[in-house]
Amino acid sequence: MATGGAVSVPRRRRLSRSVLSENLAGFLFISPWIVGFLAFELGPILAAGYLSVTSYDLLSEASFVGLRNYERMFTRDPLFWTSLRLTTIYSVAAVALHVVFGVALALLLNNNIRGIAFYRAIYYLPAVVSGVAVAYMWVWVLNPEAGIVNTTLRYLGIQGPNWLFNAELALPTFVALSVWGVGGGMVLYLAGLQGVPTALYEAAQLDGAGWLARTRHVTLPMISPVIFFNVIVGIINSFQVFTVAFIMTNGGPANATLFYVLNLYRKAFEEFKMGYAAALAMVLFVIVMALTVVAFRVSRRLVHYEGQAR
Numbered sequence: 483m484a485t486g487g488a489v490s491v492p493r494r495r496r497l498s499r500s501v502l503s504e505n506l507a508g509f510l511f512i513s514p515w516i517v518g519f520l521a522f523e524l525g526p527i528l529a530a531g532y533l534s535v536t537s538y539d540l541l542s543e544a545s546f547v548g549l550r551n552y553e554r555m556f557t558r559d560p561l562f563w564t565s566l567r568l569t570t571i572y573s574v575a576a577v578a579l580h581v582v583f584g585v586a587l588a589l590l591l592n593n594n595i596r597g598i599a600f601y602r603a604i605y606y607l608p609a610v611v612s613g614v615a616v617a618y619m620w621v622w623v624l625n626p627e628a629g630i631v632n633t634t635l636r637y638l639g640i641q642g643p644n645w646l647f648n649a650e651l652a653l654p655t656f657v658a659l660s661v662w663g664v665g666g667g668m669v670l671y672l673a674g675l676q677g678v679p680t681a682l683y684e685a686a687q688l689d690g691a692g693w694l695a696r697t698r699h700v701t702l703p704m705i706s707p708v709i710f711f712n713v714i715v716g717i718i719n720s721f722q723v724f725t726v727a728f729i730m731t732n733g734g735p736a737n738a739t740l741f742y743v744l745n746l747y748r749k750a751f752e753e754f755k756m757g758y759a760a761a762l763a764m765v766l767f768v769i770v771m772a773l774t775v776v777a778f779r780v781s782r783r784l785v786h787y788e789g790q791a792r
Contacts, residue, residue: 527767533760540754551761562762564737565745566769568653572741573720576660580716581709583664588671589697602672609666617729620659621646646731652738656726667712674708675701703786710777710785717773721766742766 509516534551538544555562591602608616623630624645632642645655678701686696702709724743727733733740733748746766750759 530760530763530767533757534764535761536757538756538760540756544757547757551758552765554758555761555765561737561740561745565740565742568738568740569721569723569742572653572657572660572723573717575657576720576723577713577716579657579661580664580667581713583661584667584671584712585702585705585709587664587668588675589701591668592672592675602669606665606669609663609669613725614729616662617726620662620726621730624655647735649735649738652731652735656723656739659726660720667716670708670712671705674705678704704788706785707787710781714774714777717777718770721770721773 533544535546535548536544537547537550587605591598591605622628624632626632626642626644626647629642631645635642643651645651682700682704683696686700691699722743723741724747727739727741727744728747731739733744742762743766746759746762749755749762
């Protein structure tokens with residue numbers, strides 16, 4: 483017994499050293515990400531948290547003001563509520579459109595026909611074009627006098643509106659334009675569709691299920707993890723919309739497109755209220771985090787993972 487014990491102890495030591503060396507190797511390989519996270523993500527978040535309780539204008543030292551920035555934000559700044567409301571409306575509408583059009587396009591392109599790779603590339607291409615270039619393109623396309631849209635409408639005998647500088651149409655126009663980049667999500671949906679086992683479709687057909695029934699009871703549940711992922715990414719991205727509004731309307735007309743991050747940008751780099759802008763950034767961080775947590779909780783009932791017990 484003693485001999486067996488004597489042999490087992492060195493063996494355990496060798497195993498523990500092997501595990502330790504593997505752990506060290508793993509941490510070594512991910513160390514660039516850890517350094518990047520600490521320097522460019524966690525560090526700025528902590529710095530913003532500190533600046534959010536100060537008065538700071540870049541020229542003088544930051545002075546502690548407690549929760550005064552947050553009190554002003556919630557009680558004395560109507561632009562905060564305006565920008566939050568507009569961003570929320572935009573986020574809900576844009577994310578819904580992205581899911582609907584992305585899944586629809588993926589279903590259409592999930593066919594083995596001649597030239598299908600070309601069509602997939604065409605629909606995906608807008609997703610990789612620079613946001614600044616896209617914004618300037620839409621300014622030209624939607625120009626009320628010389629734009630393609632209104633020129634086409636005039637040929638049809640219709641007087642086109644001023645899409646971007648009409649207070650009632652500006653936000654719906656931005657929502658509609660968000661569909662331009664639906665190709666990014668479409669590629670992920672397409673990958674999910676191609677991973678659905680064909681045996682499930684064959685079993686559904688044997689049970690007499692038509693295309694609509696197969697889509698509802700087989701396709702959508704099987705790609706629900708991909709839909710969930712795109713919804714989370716869409717929520718995060720839509721709450722950070724900035725480039726198109728900054729270039730195309732700069733928040734106008736009458737603050738009709740003053741999205742949250744554009745309002746934050748103005749406070750920081752036009753009014754030089756860095757402390758207040760940091761408070762706005764922290765509130766945005768909390769909102770996005772809360773929405774993400776809620777989405778994960780809801781996903782337990784709506785998202786199906788293959789092999790998961792129901």
